[in-house]
Amino acid sequence: MTTIAIAADGLRKTYRGVPALDGFRLSVAAGTVCGLLGPNGAGKTTAVRILATLLSFDGGRAEVAGADVARRPDLVRERIALTGQYSAVDGSLSGRQNLVLFGRLHHLGRRAAQARADELLEQFDLTGAAHRSASEYSGGMQRRLDLAASLIRAPQVLFLDEPTTGLDPRSRNQVWDTVRKLVTEGTTVLLTTQYLDEADQLADRISVVDSGRVVAEGTPDELKAAIGADRLEVVIREPDRLHEAAALLARVEGAAGTVDVDPDVRGLRFAVTDRVVALTEAARALREAAITVDDLGIRRPTLDEAFLSLTGHRAEKEETR
Amino acid sequence: MTTAIADGWVMTTRYLRHVVREPEQIIIYFSLPIMFVLVFGYVFGSGMAVGGDSYREFLLPGVFVMTQLYGLGATATAISLDISRGVVDRFRSMPTARSALMVGRSTADLARALLEMAVLLVCGLLVGWQWHRGAGAALAAIGLILLLRLALTWVGIYLGSVVPNPDMVGLIVFPLAFPLTALSNVFVAPDQMPAWLGAVAEWNPISATVAAARELFGNPGLGSDSWPAEHAVMLAMAWPLLLIAVFAPLAVRRYRLLGR
Numbered sequence: 106m107t108t109i110a111i112a113a114d115g116l117r118k119t120y121r122g123v124p125a126l127d128g129f130r131l132s133v134a135a136g137t138v139c140g141l142l143g144p145n146g147a148g149k150t151t152a153v154r155i156l157a158t159l160l161s162f163d164g165g166r167a168e169v170a171g172a173d174v175a176r177r178p179d180l181v182r183e184r185i186a187l188t189g190q191y192s193a194v195d196g197s198l199s200g201r202q203n204l205v206l207f208g209r210l211h212h213l214g215r216r217a218a219q220a221r222a223d224e225l226l227e228q229f230d231l232t233g234a235a236h237r238s239a240s241e242y243s244g245g246m247q248r249r250l251d252l253a254a255s256l257i258r259a260p261q262v263l264f265l266d267e268p269t270t271g272l273d274p275r276s277r278n279q280v281w282d283t284v285r286k287l288v289t290e291g292t293t294v295l296l297t298t299q300y301l302d303e304a305d306q307l308a309d310r311i312s313v314v315d316s317g318r319v320v321a322e323g324t325p326d327e328l329k330a331a332i333g334a335d336r337l338e339v340v341i342r343e344p345d346r347l348h349e350a351a352a353l354l355a356r357v358e359g360a361a362g363t364v365d366v367d368p369d370v371r372g373l374r375f376a377v378t379d380r381v382v383a384l385t386e387a388a389r390a391l392r393e394a395a396i397t398v399d400d401l402g403i404r405r406p407t408l409d410e411a412f413l414s415l416t417g418h419r420a421e422k423e424e425t426r
Numbered sequence: 427m428t429t430a431i432a433d434g435w436v437m438t439t440r441y442l443r444h445v446v447r448e449p450e451q452i453i454i455y456f457s458l459p460i461m462f463v464l465v466f467g468y469v470f471g472s473g474m475a476v477g478g479d480s481y482r483e484f485l486l487p488g489v490f491v492m493t494q495l496y497g498l499g500a501t502a503t504a505i506s507l508d509i510s511r512g513v514v515d516r517f518r519s520m521p522t523a524r525s526a527l528m529v530g531r532s533t534a535d536l537a538r539a540l541l542e543m544a545v546l547l548v549c550g551l552l553v554g555w556q557w558h559r560g561a562g563a564a565l566a567a568i569g570l571i572l573l574l575r576l577a578l579t580w581v582g583i584y585l586g587s588v589v590p591n592p593d594m595v596g597l598i599v600f601p602l603a604f605p606l607t608a609l610s611n612v613f614v615a616p617d618q619m620p621a622w623l624g625a626v627a628e629w630n631p632i633s634a635t636v637a638a639a640r641e642l643f644g645n646p647g648l649g650s651d652s653w654p655a656e657h658a659v660m661l662a663m664a665w666p667l668l669l670i671a672v673f674a675p676l677a678v679r680r681y682r683l684l685g686r
Contacts, residue, residue: 157519161685179521187519193512197444209436210522212429238447254516 110135110262110293111156115165118151125151127317133295138288140308141297148317149297153264157187170261186255187264192247196240200231200250203239207254225253245276252283263287265296269303281306313415321415336404337383339373342397353390359383430523437530442537459493460549467553484646486555487639488612490546491632494539494575495606498582499599501535505586506595528677532579539575543568558644567642570662574635577666584677606632628654631665638662
């Protein structure tokens, strides 16, 4: 039997007459990672803030870690942790003082809070910077401290609102590793992201959010199949050899489906199953046939394209509130 | 309830740590009142006298109160910073008492105000200011000044929760606070101002606390027989209580609205 850690049904939220959530519905099994994928303004952050008891809502029902969000927010707060888009730490205090502070506000005793702070500093590779002011930390260190502060009491459900926005790749990988480790220890994670590959890396299931509701849901593989595979794009020099090239590329290992020809730009394009194999084989085949190549590259479907195929319209531009 | 007190105390120690970790802020903070004492007390004061007494005797209680007024800038900035950085969101997603932030900030501010008063009293004694009516009356004067500070703290908490940008807060506080000190009895007697301006200055909450402090310290006052000057001690209690009655509920309401 699977336990449901996050359940939302028909959530509605209106800001000054503008609907932010409009029948939002979500079900996340305990011990899994759910990715909320969508552009800015889709309602991801609103959904997370409601589920984390930070925002009231106008209609629908939500349950987190077995407690009703509207009726027992106090119980929900005992069982969750939230890491927002900014590093929500006190920049004037040291890293260790921050963790002790949050531990004390979680009602740990002084000794217990200090011991837990030291443990987390060690775990997040911050021991060397424990006594420096958090405001002097790099972006990646601040995010790690922020994540550590969320884990003072092992939460049953962890909300991560765009946890890697603005991070360099190394820090991003560290955050990802931490999330994976937490999940093996039984934590349920709800992650919002604008990046398809982040959802792909971490999430067991992805819900695509648009205009305040979930418009598609599935495993990353299911969604990618719906969105479409990576494409190889080739531009050749001689327009009269396009069809010859198309015939060659259709036989290349790793290619899937038919080769589209666009004579206007002397381009060829086809879906691939294995990116690296298709790329090297295509390059070799064209070279052996002495076809001059102007450009050759893999293109992943962008979030825009994903949206186009899932929702039938383009992702709308960021709306600031 | 015990949770609320414990959480409030943890938050108090948090804000007090800021003082310890960033002592340069305190030094910058004190530069203004000390400058006022030096500039007004020595440069202008040498050519001025109030009722035959030294101008510095007259000025110091005003500087004490003025310093407390400018303290609301630090309060507002800290609250605005906590909200804009998402620190308040983190507190609100934790089982921490909702009152902790505001209770902690106002308690820490009172502790800061005590420290500031101690420094200012020493500075005052060094430039020849004294209290003349005994320690009890002097303590009562200090108590009234701290009461005003508590009220100003709530104004600051409210201001910090209304202005979303912490950098803006600092810019707003000065034009807000400066007229309050200029249009008061801190530097000159209101009867020397045009009549309507003098009336504003007489009724200014700052003036009430300053006049009451002068009276209780036994420093030269203004000898005005207007109603606010006659009832300075009463007004020095009424004004801060009124400010708290208005701004504390406003600040709490603002905090609740964060969840809307």
